[in-house]
Every structure is written in C-alpha cells, then in structure tokens.
Amino acid sequence: MVRTLFYSEGMKTNKISTELSNLLDLLIRYSNVYRGPYAPSRVTQTTAPPGSKILRESLIDHIGALPVIATFLYPYLNENIDIGKVLTMLAVHDIGETKVGDVLTVKRNKTTKEIKNEDEAALHQLNKNYHPLYKEFNNNNSNEAKFAHSVDKISPNLYELIVEKELAQKRHAYFGFDIIKAVKKDRDKMEWNTFLLSFYDELISLIEKRFEA
Numbered sequence: 001m002v003r004t005l006f007y008s009e010g011m012k013t014n015k016i017s018t019e020l021s022n023l024l025d026l027l028i029r030y031s032n033v034y035r036g037p038y039a040p041s042r043v044t045q046t047t048a049p050p051g052s053k054i055l056r057e058s059l060i061d062h063i064g065a066l067p068v069i070a071t072f073l074y075p076y077l078n079e080n081i082d083i084g085k086v087l088t089m090l091a092v093h094d095i096g097e098t099k100v101g102d103v104l105t106v107k108r109n110k111t112t113k114e115i116k117n118e119d120e121a122a123l124h125q126l127n128k129n130y131h132p133l134y135k136e137f138n139n140n141n142s143n144e145a146k147f148a149h150s151v152d153k154i155s156p157n158l159y160e161l162i163v164e165k166e167l168a169q170k171r172h173a174y175f176g177f178d179i180i181k182a183v184k185k186d187r188d189k190m191e192w193n194t195f196l197l198s199f200y201d202e203l204i205s206l207i208e209k210r211f212e213a
Helices: 002-006 013-032 059-076 083-092 112-125 128-139 143-162 165-175 179-185 194-211
Strands: none
Touching: 059 083, 059 143, 059 194, 083 128, 083 143, 112 128, 128 143, 143 179, 143 194, 165 194, 179 194
C-alpha cells in the first residue's frame, strides 16, 4: 500500500530509487552553493574560506523563499498571470548554478560564456518538459517571466531587512559592494507593473534608512 503511494503504476522500483537519489543529490547541491563570489568568481561551501559561510544565503534558501514572496504579491498585480507557471519558473531557473556556481551580479554582469555554461547545465539536468518554461524565463517577454524575474530580485533585498544589521554590513564589506546602489540597480525589473514598482521603491527606502551612514 505504501509503495503505491510512492510511484505510479508501471514504474520500476529501481527507477524510483534512481530518481529519489537524483532528487536528494540535487537538494544537497542546492544547499552547498552559497550565493556570491569569492576569488576567482565562483564559490561553493567547500571552497569558501573558513567562517565565511555565514555571510552567504544558500541557493536552497533563496529558491525556497521565492514561492512565498510570489504568492504573497500575486493578488496585487492586476495582471493576467498563470501563477503556476511562475512558481515552476522560480523552482527551476537557478538549477544550472548547482553545477557551475553563482555570480554576484550586483558587482558585475555574467559573461556570455558563464550564461552559456549555466544554460547548458540547466537544460542537461531538467526534464525536457521544463525546457520551454526555462527558456521563457530567460527570454523575459511574458508576464509570467517578468513577474518571476521581479520576485527573484526582490527576494535577496528583503533578506537585507531580515538578517541582523551587523551581519549584513559584514557581508557587504566582505564582497565589496554598496547595498544602496545594488538594490537600485534592479529597479528596472519592476517597471512593467505599477504595484511592483511602488513596492520596490518602498523596499529601497527601507534599505536606505537601515544602511545609510
């Protein structure tokens, strides 16, 4: 009885075992990638300097927060949006980073080669059913993709208001970036929706009040 809840009719037990192992491996890799670079430009938990892990948000922490933020904001958008598509995009859009690591884009944009490597890593891991949504997210032309991009940018900036101020300031100094400039850099991702733009401007205001000298 328990087994029938675990897999669909006709699926082999060894297939379930393999896919379970694959899922556990994926979650571990999500947990081991810490967002933000340390020389050279990419880093995982295993290569980070001692004690520096606390300065980072793990990739699984980032991905896990996105559906909470998206479902909270969704009712206020007044747009024709398939929230299911948005949540799926948010779940898969960073999967390539579990193989190639993360780039701190508040300091520089990803190179063409880095983007290509991440996309190849993502498509290699994703079931083909998800390829169209992954590409739609990257093209950023649909309302669903625009909303997903907005949420992806809002999330780390909300983190700046949740984490202890002293710890946040240590992180800014460690990575060498100005948080005020960083948060303003992503404002254009909200311009497609008036509510999100107002929401983000309020977020900028709160971050400025917290961190301006």
